[in-house]
Amino acid sequence: MRVVSTPVVPRLAAAILLLIGLHLAVPGAVSTSAAEPAQLDPERVVRSIVGISATVPADSQSARTLGTDREGSGVVIDGSGLILTIGYTVMEASQIQVTTSEGRSYPANMVAYDPVSGFGLLRAEMGFSAPWLRLANSDAVKEGDTLLALSGGDNRGAAAVKVVGKREFAGYWEYLLDEALFTFPPIRAFNGAALVNREGRLVGIGSLLVAEAVEGRSLPGNMFVPVSALEPILADLLAYGRRQEPARPWLGVTLREEMGRLLVEKVSPRSPAESAGLRQGDWIVGVGGQRFSGLADFYRKLWGLGPAGVVVPLEVMRGSTLTPVPVTSADRVRFLRLNPTL
Secondary structure, eight states: OOOOOHHHHHHHHHHHHIIIIISSSOTTTOOOTTOOOOOOOHHHHHEEEEEEEOOOOOOOOTTTHOOSHHHEEEEEEEEOOOOEEEEEGGTTEEEEEEEETOOEEEEEEEEEEEEOOOOEEEEEEEEEOOOOOBOOOOGGTTTTOEEEEOOOGOOOOOEEEEEEEEEEEEETTEEEEEEEEEEESSSSSSOOOEOOOTSSEEEEEEEEESOOOTTTSSSEEEEEEEGGGGGTTTTHHHHSOSSOOOOOOOEEEEEEEEETTEEEEOOTTTTHHHHHOOTOOEEEEETTTOOOOOOOHHHHHHHTTTTTTOOOEEEEETTTEEEEEEEEEEEEGSSSSSOOOO
């Protein structure tokens, strides 16, 4: 067990109090004691954030793009050591370790991974104990709100950030959120970072560093997945390790949008797309006999064809030739080495 000697918790708690005073107080707000929200407890918030390190086998599918040694953060969300993080940090990991704000390290087991939201759930073992954060109503967050972003592990820190966007997000790896939270200024230790409101409740989990936090503007920031995406599926994830609904059809491609068309930048090995003969450099211009307006619209039309296993008729441009490419889709999770534990 590794223990640090630096008094991290008091220093970060003091920094949070300063940030609250500078940023989170609402000028001119009238105190109404009966309706006043619970106050943020800085020390509790700091101690609920853990660092995560994961080791992934070199021959796993995600190792090719995400590497075999991964670091990130997580947030304790109940009294049994349940930790919420962003799933790609721990996906396919053979060994996971979490480190508390006091520097104590504990083994952790994967409980669930949800490719739809991107969330991962862990449970820390071997006597782990830490305060936990309640989930906020992330739907109530508004553009212009100032929140706290906190990271754990070797990059432990806290910063005041402003919500500069609430909009859909389409990822090149067959991923779509109907609504994501975008914040500024950017934090570097973003993956699994906690986004916390003035009541000390968890609003979102850090996922990405983005170039356009404000749509159409070159303003770097972070994308957070709102915890509202977790609440409807939490019981399923705890009981079964995944959501209990038909899996979406997965192709296994990395895409880039250009002028309403989609360029295939990469085809995953052993994926449905590879089996169907889809190639790097192909341009996808139609799906299921329909045109699409962009990446998000393509995903919605793809997923609207049926559950995983459905044959997806793609129209592909190769040079000047329009080629039909039928792809027998699959369940993405079945291509990953996941071993959820309850």
